[in-house]
Amino acid sequence: MSPAERFARLPDLLAADSDLRRRGGWLSADCRIDIGAEPFYLSLREGALAELARGPRLLRSVAFSISGTEEAWQRHWRPMPEPGWHDLFALTKRGAASMQGDLRPLLQNLQYFKDLLALPRRLPEAI
Amino acid sequence: MAPAIDPVIGRYVRFEIDGVAHRVYFEESGPAGGGGIPLVCLHTAGADSRQFRHLLADPGVTKRYRVLAFDMPWHGKSTPPDGWERTEYRLTTASYTAAIRAFCRAMELDRPVVMGCSIGGRIVLNLAIEHASEFRALIALEAADFQQPWYDTAWLHRPDVHGGEVCAALISGLIAPQSPDVSRYETLWMYMQGGPGVFKGDLYFYRVDGDLRERVKGIDTSVCPLYLLTGEYDFSCTAEDTLRTAAQIQGVEVQVMKELGHFPMSENPAKFREYILPVLDRIAS
Numbered sequence: 001m002s003p004a005e006r007f008a009r010l011p012d013l014l015a016a017d018s019d020l021r022r023r024g025g026w027l028s029a030d031c032r033i034d035i036g037a038e039p040f041y042l043s044l045r046e047g048a049l050a051e052l053a054r055g056p057r058l059l060r061s062v063a064f065s066i067s068g069t070e071e072a073w074q075r076h077w078r079p080m081p082e083p084g085w086h087d088l089f090a091l092t093k094r095g096a097a098s099m100q101g102d103l104r105p106l107l108q109n110l111q112y113f114k115d116l117l118a119l120p121r122r123l124p125e126a127i
Numbered sequence: 128m129a130p131a132i133d134p135v136i137g138r139y140v141r142f143e144i145d146g147v148a149h150r151v152y153f154e155e156s157g158p159a160g161g162g163g164i165p166l167v168c169l170h171t172a173g174a175d176s177r178q179f180r181h182l183l184a185d186p187g188v189t190k191r192y193r194v195l196a197f198d199m200p201w202h203g204k205s206t207p208p209d210g211w212e213r214t215e216y217r218l219t220t221a222s223y224t225a226a227i228r229a230f231c232r233a234m235e236l237d238r239p240v241v242m243g244c245s246i247g248g249r250i251v252l253n254l255a256i257e258h259a260s261e262f263r264a265l266i267a268l269e270a271a272d273f274q275q276p277w278y279d280t281a282w283l284h285r286p287d288v289h290g291g292e293v294c295a296a297l298i299s300g301l302i303a304p305q306s307p308d309v310s311r312y313e314t315l316w317m318y319m320q321g322g323p324g325v326f327k328g329d330l331y332f333y334r335v336d337g338d339l340r341e342r343v344k345g346i347d348t349s350v351c352p353l354y355l356l357t358g359e360y361d362f363s364c365t366a367e368d369t370l371r372t373a374a375q376i377q378g379v380e381v382q383v384m385k386e387l388g389h390f391p392m393s394e395n396p397a398k399f400r401e402y403i404l405p406v407l408d409r410i411a412s
Binding site: 080081083084086087088089090092093094103104107108110111114 | 277282292300360
């Protein structure tokens with residue numbers, strides 16, 4: 001399963017995590033997550049995923065975006081990630097990921113987003 | 128049934144730092160009959176002495192060491208000095224060094240061992256540079272002469288972002304994934320409780336004022352032994368940062384700790400024990 005295919009499972013993964021949705025209860029924002037060259041548009045409403053749109057969307061506006069290489073996400077989602085690949089900021093520090101846009105909603109809900117973006121680690125086929 | 132009381136005593140000590148009166152909270156534990164080699168523990172930026180609670184309660188340590196962990200002014204139960212409301216808190220190399228030496232003097236400690244983590248580790252390097260003869264040994268955890276910043280500290284203190292939660296969320300990635308959840312979240316809880324702007328003020332020392340590149344070459348480990356230990360999952364102070372620093376210091380002992388991150392003593396006390404007990408044994412022998 002490619003990193004993008006894994007990330008496409010996000011709606012099910014978040015739906016199964018009521019605690020994470022509870023912690024995101026004050027969060028409503030639109031953002032874009034790039035898994036390698038493939039963009040995903042997330043519409044988050046009160047901590048739940050109202051929409052996950054896969055692939056390019058012309059003129060779609062988002063508050064912020066996070067881009068990571070395929071390798072970055074693949075290694076980040078290993079059941080026991082290696083040092084330097086285990087955290088979003090470890091990825092940005094090593095240059096394997098970056099953040100752009102209005103980062104305020106990201107920083108206001110940072111643990112939520114870190115945990116959200118780590119959810120594919122729970123997939124059994126993750127290696 | 129007798130109450131289950133931890134073998135740790137917390138008290139306040141009053142002393143001046145650079146002419147300013149302070150009331151500093153500390154916890155201690157030691158040999159049942161008193162005495163012991165004083166071991167002063169320095170917490171990380173934006174946290175407090177609770178990070179050392181497992182070490183304080185470890186008979187393997189306290190049978191020979193009088194362990195003392197104090198909350199830096201502005202942290203934990205050590206309140207800021209009078210008039211704090213009219214100042215912006217900023218820790219500097221000079222003020223941090225003065226606070227540690229003032230605590231050791233106030234407690235009448237004779238050549239203590241000092242062990243610090245993160246900013247506490249960095250300042251231990253400065254103690255080794257400037258005041259080595261005052262100490263029996265120095266232990267720097269997660270320390271280097273310099274580290275590349277990995278985020279903008281302006282996010283740590285502004286009204287539209289919860290300071291405690293953003294501080295904890297930022298540093299959460301510095302904890303190794305192998306660390307037990309209960310210890311991970313206890314470590315994060317301490318960060319969530321920091322005063323407004325305090326973590327940011329500590330990082331002024333770390334980011335702006337505390338660059339020890341070049342200066343570490345002057346450390347003489349024949350005057351005071353120096354030990355450097357860094358967790359492999361610490362991407363703030365990386366193993367490479369520590370090894371680069373160690374390569375400049377003759378006689379230093381350096382170790383990279385497997386399956387540990389930036390908060391070894393609180394994120395995984397059992398694992399940290401495997402690394403720190405042999406070091407403490409050597410210092411005591």
